[in-house]
Amino acid sequence: MFFLLAGLLIAVSTVVLLMSMGQTMNEDIANKLDEYGANILIVPRSDELSLSYGGMAVSGVSFDVTPLRQDDVAKIREIKNRDNIKIISPKLLNVAEVEQTKVMVVGVHFKEEISLKKWWSIIGDVPEKEDEALIGVDVKRKLQLGLGQIVLINGTPFRVSGILNESGSQDDQLVFIDLERAQRLFNKGSEISLIEVAALCYDCPIEDIVAQTSDKLPGARVTAIQQTIKSKMKSIHQFERFSLGISVIILFVAILIVFTTMSASVNERKKEIGIFRAMGYRQSHIMQIILQEAFFLSTLAGLAGYFLGVSVSGYAGSWIGADQVNVHIDSTIMGLSLLISVVIGLGASFYPAIKAARLDPTVSLQSL
């Protein structure tokens, strides 16, 4: 019976370990999602509109479209999956004359923008006042600007409070100022050009959030930028499929172990079964004894296997490089472990139990 217990324990703990690792990887992705930047882009709906921003096309703001407004930001907060939304960063893009040069000026809420772009490295300070600006490194080079210097944007003076270190993105060629200040500067009222959203969507389809946002903002085109995490998610899905395959093989091996152990146990206990039968035990009683034992052992193995799997997954999570490993008792996985263990235990013991029940008492007694 030791082999039965050990076989089931190892099988259940391995399955729990693989499931927990998959979950840890998913949670890790969710925790790091904001590091990948926005994953939803909202722009005014128009066939003509073509913007190039952050690797996406953003250009010539169209005139025959309903522009996005500041109020739209609040509407996004009203969608059903609002709890999944982590950052909303509205932007106003406008070409302005800076020191006699045409430069793309972006109005942003710096707090959100900094949260969204964890990779930004800034020399100096993030603008805190309306008359401060953050400039990209290419702008700095081209216009030969320095920290603290006053720069004229469409004739309005701004102080350069910070310079973005080279990021390799289009941000290097932009000037960032406060959103409301930009709206006044460019006479745009509460208009905004686009909204970037970072949503935590490892456990929900991002398409749902896109659809819900589209419903709230009928005049906008809402697009999921999935490529940022797609490759990582693909790796996780591959790991999950691999885990599933391994789990199936392990569980199959566990079935064989239980079957062989129970069959051997029945053979070893012929004498005992013969005594029971001589004392008036029915075939059903013998089956009941064997299956009760299998149930008890598999329940024990299921529980022990679950806790062993969870304990090991704590170490395994760190080993695979997850930053945050949450080792917690998940009643669903615990229930599933118990169910798997008991189903295997009882299922694989069923034939040996029938065999035991059908043993000819005289044959059993011959071994006495």
Added chain:
Amino acid sequence: MSLIQVMNLVKTYHGGGETVRAVDGVSLGIDIGEFVAITGTSGSGKSTLLTMLGGLNEPASGRISVDEIDIYRLSAEQRADFRKEYIGFVFQAFHLLPYLNVLENVMIPLAISRLSAAAKKEKAMLLLEKVGLHDKALRLPNELSGGEQERVAIARALVNDPPIILADEPTGNLDSATSGMVMELFSRLNKEGQTVVMVTHDEQNLSYATRQINLKDGRLSGGCQAAAV
């Protein structure tokens, strides 16, 4: 009408291309309260006859009735119920389960009864008292002597109050002094009204039986002798 009626009983075994008639046309009757000793040389068919009387070994032909129940016309499950109600087996090598203590071993037949746990325990303790082992109820079988183990096996056979005890060489593994004590116990039970059918080699045991049945090559030999107790 006898408690046990055996009519023209035949049991055959097939092996090595031959058919062996282990029991060959045996007919006999055993009344309530008899103490019958079945004797015979090794291979004479006495143990086969005993297992057939206990409903464990289906005959090739013939009939066994116990309390007017034709036991081999019952289904396998009904025959199990019959054994539970009518038969108490005592085996030569005691066959106690080594991982259960004395009390638990005696309670094995009660595990499938509807009695409460307390009633089962009380009944098993009464039987242990009857065989003089109530003070060793919590010992494991390997802590007991051979005679004590046999007495536990007898208590186990009696725990369901069966009207018939079938004992297969009950003193086969015991020395003569211990054998005498065990046979005294069987004799006492028989005097209290218990029907006992015992297979034995031991001439000494015959003096405890009320009747001797001798088997030779599966057949009754020399008629059924009544022995003086």
